[in-house]
Amino acid sequence: MTRKPDQLTHQAGCPAQSFSQQIKDELNMQSGSERNCQLAELAVALACAHRQSSSEIVLTTANPSYAGLVARLVLERYHVAPELVAGKETLSIVLAPEDLVGRIRQDLADQLDIDVLEGPFWLAPDKVKHCTKAILRAAFLASGSIRDPIKAYHLEFDLRREDVAIWLGQFLAALDIRSGLVRRHGHVVVYIKEGQQIADFLLHGGAHQSLLAFESLRVEKEMRNSVNRVVNCDSANSTRIAHTAARQLELLHFLEKSGLFGALPEELAAAGRARLENPDLSLKELGETLEPPLGKSGMNHRLKKLELFAQDQMEKERKHHND
Numbered sequence: 001m002t003r004k005p006d007q008l009t010h011q012a013g014c015p016a017q018s019f020s021q022q023i024k025d026e027l028n029m030q031s032g033s034e035r036n037c038q039l040a041e042l043a044v045a046l047a048c049a050h051r052q053s054s055s056e057i058v059l060t061t062a063n064p065s066y067a068g069l070v071a072r073l074v075l076e077r078y079h080v081a082p083e084l085v086a087g088k089e090t091l092s093i094v095l096a097p098e099d100l101v102g103r104i105r106q107d108l109a110d111q112l113d114i115d116v117l118e119g120p121f122w123l124a125p126d127k128v129k130h131c132t133k134a135i136l137r138a139a140f141l142a143s144g145s146i147r148d149p150i151k152a153y154h155l156e157f158d159l160r161r162e163d164v165a166i167w168l169g170q171f172l173a174a175l176d177i178r179s180g181l182v183r184r185h186g187h188v189v190v191y192i193k194e195g196q197q198i199a200d201f202l203l204h205g206g207a208h209q210s211l212l213a214f215e216s217l218r219v220e221k222e223m224r225n226s227v228n229r230v231v232n233c234d235s236a237n238s239t240r241i242a243h244t245a246a247r248q249l250e251l252l253h254f255l256e257k258s259g260l261f262g263a264l265p266e267e268l269a270a271a272g273r274a275r276l277e278n279p280d281l282s283l284k285e286l287g288e289t290l291e292p293p294l295g296k297s298g299m300n301h302r303l304k305k306l307e308l309f310a311q312d313q314m315e316k317e318r319k320h321h322n323d
Contacts, residue, residue, distance in 0.1 A: 020146045021063075023202070023210045027137045028065040037131040039111050040123060041138040042073050046095075046104070046116045047164045048142035048157075054117065055098040059142070060090050066141040067091045078103055119163035125174070132175065136205035139168060146198070149217050155198050156191040158184075165190050175204050245279050248303055251310035252276050260313060268309070271302035 017025070046052070050060040061067050070093050071082045083094040095101055108114050112127045128135060139157055147154040159165045165181055165188035172179045172190070177200050179192050192198055195218050202211040252272050255261050261269055274289050283303070287294035294302070 019148055019210070019213075020144075022213075023146065023207050024063050024141055024144075025065065026207050026210050027141055027205060028063075028069055034130065036111060036128060037134040038073060038077070039108060040128045040131040041134040042070070042077075042104070043108050043112060043114060043116050043123065044135055044138035045070050045073075045142050047121050047161065048139065048159060050092070050160070052117050053101075055096065055101060057095040057101055057104075057117075059093040059095075060087075061093075061142070062090050063141065064091055067093050069141070074100075074104075077107070119161065121161065121164045121167050123167070123171075132204055133206040135171065136201065140205060149195075149198075149214055150221070153195045153198055154191065154193055155201060156189050159188050159190065162188045164188075172201070175200065177201055177204070242280075245275070248275050248307060249279055251307055251314075254314060255306075255310050258313065258317070260310075264306075264309070268302055268306055271299060272306050275303060 045059060046057055048059070049057050051058040059067075059070060067084060071084065074080060074082050074095065078100060080100050083096070085092040085094060095104065105116060108116050113124055114122065123135070143157045143159050145156060145158070157165070157168060159168070168190050169179050169181055172192070177192065177197050178194065179190050179197075182189050182191065192201060199211060199214060199218070202208075202214060252275060255264075255272065256276075261272065264272065270290055271286075271294075274286050278286060278289060281289070282296075283299045284296040287296060287299035290299075
């Protein structure tokens with residue numbers, strides 16, 4: 001039996017993780033080793049920060065692993081351990097005092113030609129040529145989430161700065177990943193709503209295990225939708241056949257009671273008898289009962305003529321009674 005993505009990491013005695021958390025756990029284990037990629041990752045993380053000033057940068061996350069990642073990057077590069085402040089459901093990484101913020105800003109300006117605090121935010125492609133995984137990873141860990149793919153395809157980045165949102169949308173577009181932008185509760189949200197586009201994001205971001213789980217679920221979902229469409233189509237066809245047959249039977253019974261069958265040409269009478277004897281058959285199946293067999297369109301043509309003849313006779317009888 002195929003396990004759904006949100007069940008893939010479930011262990012006995014432990015609640016199943018959300019698919020969003022599974023992606024973050026996978027991405028969190030893939031820190032880049034190149035200097036520029038580490039800087040690009042840090043730049044994106046800081047651009048998504050909860051609070052920014054020249055003396056303090058505060059990143060808030062519900063993901064302790066991500067907090068550890070940022071703290072480790074800062075410690076390795078600047079030999080200063082950030083302060084970690086635990087909230088009720090979140091963890092804040094506080095980069096202070098002012099000299100640390102200044103050193104980070106200067107480092108990013110020297111290496112990537114960017115001021116992470118003063119927009120517009122922009123990472124020059126030539127500076128981060130081989131850092132796609134690191135950038136997408138940092139963006140998703142800092143501000144991303146994905147809905148349960150069983151319910152809907154929807155991945156988004158909840159950002160506080162419009163310049164960062166615009167840059168991220170353009171960065172995704174350069175990877176042929178289509179995204180949209182909407183404002184929500186004072187934030188700017190970049191979103192991806194197509195299954196293939198989400199799969200492409202996971203591929204470029206290096207979340208290969210999550211991608212396999214997502215694609216497996218997507219195939220299962222598409223197959224289920226296809227089956228539902230076929231069942232609905234068959235049901236609609238069955239209903240249409242039943243209504244048509246009921247209408248034809250009513251008219252044919254009228255012809256029988258009125259003694260008008262004898263006035264019919266033999267081919268029409270044969271078609272009428274076939275319908276009376278086989279009320280549940282489709283036109284194609286009805287045609288196959290005749291000798292010689294008749295195709296669907298031919299059978300339809302004969303029954304239409306019968307209906308018109310019967311309706312005409314019923315109208316004449318109604319007028320006769322009225323007179």
